[in-house]
Amino acid sequence: MFIETETTPNPSSLKFLPGKTVMGSGTREFSTPEAAEASPLAQAIFDLGDVTNVFFGGDFITVTAAPGVSWTDLKPQVVAILLDHFVSEAPLFMPGSAGGISVPAEDESMLVEERDEDSDIIAQINELLETRVRPAVAGDGGDIQYRGYRDGIVHLQMQGACSGCPSSTATLKHGIEGLLKHYVPEVVEVRAA
The missing domain is CATH 3.30.300.130 (Fe-S cluster assembly (FSCA))
Structure with missing residues (x-):
């Protein structure tokens, strides 16, 4: 499996494209580690410590780095987490948590x-x-x-x-x-x- 990355207009954010569907419908944003507890994937990314936002789109994940954090160091760590998640076909959300919702x-x-x-x-x-x-x-x-x-x-x-x-x-x-x-x-x- 290969995960592509794209820059975004926001220099603090990178867009990761796993080549698979991320969200079947809707989108989901996690702006705190507490909010990320609903998703093992978002939680693993927040656990890196240098992340301020994780966003799930239809076929991409956008990660926003904390101020002053270099993507040179953070990008390989995020890619490794994404590879583990998609190769293992782990669930995107914890059982019983709300998945894609437009207005949390x-x-x-x-x-x-x-x-x-x-x-x-x-x-x-x-x-x-x-x-x-x-x-x-x-x-x-x-x-x-x-x-x-x-x-x-x-x-x-x-x-x-x-x-x-x-x-x-x-x-x-x-x-x-x-x-x-x-x-x-x-x-x-x-x-x-």
């Missing part, structure tokens, strides 16, 4: 209360996010989660390599906001949740 329970407070009369606008926003934005963001080792729409403002959360990326604000403001404003005139602003 601990993040529900980040959702924006929506109005029924905005349902058509929300449907248009979600369609654009699914078809145009998410594939591009996944290519950079991350994901974007819709968190709500109210009074012309779309709330989105960046995940994976995108969550700490220096260019994430530009992506939200110049890329995604421009796209949404163009196709959905009711959108006046995009904010990070």
Whole structure:
């Protein structure tokens, strides 16, 4: 088995491609060692000690290194953990834990209360996010989660390599906001949740 790596726009993150499906559907982000306890793979990566985020996408894993950590030293350790996991066909999640979920329970407070009369606008926003934005963001080792729409403002959360990326604000403001404003005139602003 061979695991490819790709750089991401976030210099602290690397995208690892095992050549196999990681998540059958959805994505999952682990931003603390405690959250990683739900996945033996994420926990093993966090146990290296130099990791601040692990993100599972459809066919990739993005790992974010702690500030000041060299990928020269960390990359071979992460590759070894990934090889062990995929060769042994170990489960991705602990039995009984939630697998791929789009809005983890601990993040529900980040959702924006929506109005029924905005349902058509929300449907248009979600369609654009699914078809145009998410594939591009996944290519950079991350994901974007819709968190709500109210009074012309779309709330989105960046995940994976995108969550700490220096260019994430530009992506939200110049890329995604421009796209949404163009196709959905009711959108006046995009904010990070």
